[in-house]
Amino acid sequence: xxPFTTPIFESSSSSSKNSHTNLLMNMMNNQSNLHHQIFQDxxxxxSINNNNKAAGMMEMFPRSTTSSTIINYNTTRDxxxxxxxxxxxASNSKAITTTIEAAAGKxxxxxxxSKCRKPKYAFQTRSQVDILDDGYRWRKxxxxxxxxxxxxxxxxxxxxxxxxVKKQIQRLSxxxxxxxxxxxxxxxxxxxxxxxxxxxxxxxxxxxxSY
DNA sequence: CGAATTTGACCGGCGC
DNA sequence: GCGCCGGTCAAATTCG
Numbered sequence: 001x002x003p004f005t006t007p008i009f010e011s012s013s014s015s016s017k018n019s020h021t022n023l024l025m026n027m028m029n030n031q032s033n034l035h036h037q038i039f040q041d042x043x044x045x046x047s048i049n050n051n052n053k054a055a056g057m058m059e060m061f062p063r064s065t066t067s068s069t070i071i072n073y074n075t076t077r078d079x080x081x082x083x084x085x086x087x088x089x090a091s092n093s094k095a096i097t098t099t100i101e102a103a104a105g106k107x108x109x110x111x112x113x114s115k116c117r118k119p120k121y122a123f124q125t126r127s128q129v130d131i132l133d134d135g136y137r138w139r140k141x142x143x144x145x146x147x148x149x150x151x152x153x154x155x156x157x158x159x160x161x162x163x164x165v166k167k168q169i170q171r172l173s174x175x176x177x178x179x180x181x182x183x184x185x186x187x188x189x190x191x192x193x194x195x196x197x198x199x200x201x202x203x204x205x206x207x208x209x210s211y
Numbered sequence: 212c213g214a215a216t217t218t219g220a221c222c223g224g225c226g227c
Numbered sequence: 228g229c230g231c232c233g234g235t236c237a238a239a240t241t242c243g
Contacts, residue, residue: 140216142235155234159215168234 122182134181135191136160138167149173160189 138156146153151171158165165185172178 139214141237143216143218144233144235147232153233 119186120182120184122180125179125181126177136165136187146170151176158187160187163188 137159139159140154140156142155143152144155149170150173153168153170156167156169165183165187167184168180168182170180170182172180
């Protein structure tokens with residue numbers, strides 16, 4: 001549960017209120033063609049700063065420093081491994097910056113591999129807590145030590161029946177205020193958890209922001 | 212008492 | 228083949 005990320009990017013008028021992460025996840029889940037667009041357009045940075053509401057929320061909660069960065073955006077499972085995930089250090093400024101980077105150009109040695117297509121996205125989030133509330137329910141199934149990193153990496157699976165979306169969460173030892181969350185796969189179901197009670201979330205936030 | 216987490220074992224891929 | 232590494236399994240344990 002992360003009171004930091006949850007309320008900051010309240011979605012405008014859609015039926016369900018989404019967190020920042022939800023917003024991004026919905027974007028990715030519901031528009032399966034989005035990645036093609038991104039590849040074609042050779043996106044490097046796309047910003048949600050033009051979301052006035054989000055900016056407004058950010059001003060309301062200046063201490064909630066949640067800058068999320070999609071540091072990898074991939075369509076093929078075998079295209080990417082952890083070494084390919086480049087973290088854009090420069091984007092860790094105070095701004096709410098969201099970048100989408102396509103790693104398509106970084107093909108590994110072998111030619112075109114058209115195996116199972118599993119999208120893999122990584123978010124870089126400045127947060128004091130590891131577990132980011134993205135609206136889905138997750139069960140932890142593993143934890144491993146990461147080399148060159150004093151923090152372990154945790155492995156989670158979506159608990160929804162038949163949904164095999166996975167995610168990894170890892171804190172950088174370079175900058176331990178940064179949490180990297182890597183999602184793999186698309187959810188085949190709507191968000192489980194109700195995030196409608198915004199006031200409750202606000203209350204939660206104040207626990208973290210009023211010291 | 213069922214669900215979730217912990218943690219060492221296990222497995223497959225890869226480089227040597 | 229061997230060892231390393233990242234990822235997963237599953238029994239034991241803890242939690243709600």
